[in-house]
Amino acid sequence: MRLHSKILFALATATALSAAPLSFDFKDPKGVNNAVFKLDAPLEAINGTANGVSGTLSFDPENPSKTTGSIVVGTGSLHVANPMMKDHMLGAQWLDAAAHPEIRFEIARIGAVKADGGNFSGEVTGKFTLHGVTKEITVPVKATYLKDKLGMRVPNQKGDLLVLRSTFTVKRSDYGINPGAPQDKVSDEIEITLSLAGASPR
Amino acid sequence: MKTLLRRLSVILALAASVTWLALGRNTGWTKTSVTTMKTDPVTTLEYPVTEKRFVPGVDLLGLCLAGAGVLAGLSLLRPRTPAARP
Numbered sequence: 001m002r003l004h005s006k007i008l009f010a011l012a013t014a015t016a017l018s019a020a021p022l023s024f025d026f027k028d029p030k031g032v033n034n035a036v037f038k039l040d041a042p043l044e045a046i047n048g049t050a051n052g053v054s055g056t057l058s059f060d061p062e063n064p065s066k067t068t069g070s071i072v073v074g075t076g077s078l079h080v081a082n083p084m085m086k087d088h089m090l091g092a093q094w095l096d097a098a099a100h101p102e103i104r105f106e107i108a109r110i111g112a113v114k115a116d117g118g119n120f121s122g123e124v125t126g127k128f129t130l131h132g133v134t135k136e137i138t139v140p141v142k143a144t145y146l147k148d149k150l151g152m153r154v155p156n157q158k159g160d161l162l163v164l165r166s167t168f169t170v171k172r173s174d175y176g177i178n179p180g181a182p183q184d185k186v187s188d189e190i191e192i193t194l195s196l197a198g199a200s201p202r
Numbered sequence: 203m204k205t206l207l208r209r210l211s212v213i214l215a216l217a218a219s220v221t222w223l224a225l226g227r228n229t230g231w232t233k234t235s236v237t238t239m240k241t242d243p244v245t246t247l248e249y250p251v252t253e254k255r256f257v258p259g260v261d262l263l264g265l266c267l268a269g270a271g272v273l274a275g276l277s278l279l280r281p282r283t284p285a286a287r288p
Contacts, residue, residue, distance in 0.1 A: 032242045032249040049237060049250040079252065081233035082259075144245075152244045163245045195247040 021060035024162045024198030026053055026071060033196045035073050039172075041187035046085070052077025057107070057198055059162055061145045064120045065113045070106040071196065094178050095131060104129040108136065118145040124166075133175040139168035150199050159201035167193045207277035211270040218266030222258050232259035 026033055033053035039046040052074030059067045075097040080086050090097040106127045113122040120143040128137045142165045150159030171188050173179040178186075222228070237252045 032245070032247055034247075034249050036250070049252070051250065079235070079237075081235050081237065081257075082231040083234050085231060146245070149244060161245060163247060165247075195249060197242070197245040197247055 021058045021063075021066065022160060022162075022200040024057045024059055024069075024160075024200045026055045026057070026196055026198040028053060028197065034194075036193040036195075037078070038191045038193075039187040039189070040191075042184045044185055046080060046186065048078055048080040048089075050074070050078045053196060055104075057162065059143075059145070059198075059200075061118070061147075064115065064122065064143065065110045067110055067124075068107055070104055070126075071194070072105075073103040075101050075103055100130075100132045102129070105139075118147065119143070120145070128170065130170065130175040131177050135174060137168070137170065139166050141166045150201060153197075154199070154201075157201055159199060162198045162200065164194065164196040164198070167191065204277045207273050211273035211277065214266055214273065215270035218258075218263055218270070222260075222263045226257050228257045228259045230259050232262045233257040 028051075031051045033051065035050040035053070037048050037050070050073050053071065054074070055069065055071040057067055057069035057071070059069075075095055076090065078086075078089060078095070078097075080089060089095055092098070104127075106129075107124055108126045109124075111123045111125070113120060122141055122143075123138050124141045125136060125138040127134050144163040146161040146163065148158070149161045150157050153161065169189050169191050172186075172190055173188050234254065234256055235252050236255045236257065237250045239248045240251050241248055
């Protein structure tokens with residue numbers, strides 16, 4: 001092979017290797033990955049959490065706007081402190097967890113990306129599925145790429161971490177969640193805060 | 203009987219009130235778990251830690267106080283006067 005062909009081949013290989021997106025798994029048996037939800041109605045404030053998070057993202061730190069993948073939260077993992085309220089919330093009249101076991105966000109595109117070292121922010125547009133209804137929404141996301149930090153979480157495991165944070169609001173009436181329920185008691189607006197860390201082992 | 207009902211009413215009201223005050227004065231619904239947020243040192247993410255704990259709310263307090271009221275109300279009822287014999 002001629003010298004300049006060898007050089008070109010080496011450059012192409014190096015470029016391909018450095019630009020390869022990484023696959024991050026968001027299933028977290030330790031329960032750190034979580035969603036917090038809040039409904040603040042005039043007569044009652046409802047706060048709860050969910051930790052049944054899973055999903056995978058393909059993320060390239062050199063090209064974060066090309067991130068693809070989806071995040072899933074198990075509907076049955078939603079929790080509020082009052083047991084009767086929890087039963088109602090997961091029951092047929094509200095979230096119907098038996099019929100709709102997953103809450104899913106699938107990335108369609110990412111815009112307004114800003115990068116500062118390993119920190120990124122952007123507007124992520126995707127298909128949000130809740131209560132069996134899918135709508136396209138755009139949410140702000142902050143991401144932190146922690147290169148070679150997986151070993152701090154999982155002993156003797158090499159790899160990277162991708163930390164995601166996002167807070168956004170959806171309306172339960174948009175997703176057919178008991179739309180007739182009085183909004184002064186159960187707010188129509190649901191504020192959702194996602195705190196997620198994905199692992200990419202090597 | 204009246205005295206017993208009144209005593210039970212007072213005991214129920216006192217027990218419910220003291221328990222509610224001692225277990226957190228929760229002005230919301232009764233809880234069977236309490237969630238606190240902790241911070242993961244590696245990712246700095248906040249995550250919930252839930253522990254099972256009974257915290258009576260105003261619903262249980264109200265139910266007990268209503269029960270005490272019923273007992274007190276029953277204690278005020280007049281016994282039926284047997285019909286006078288001719």
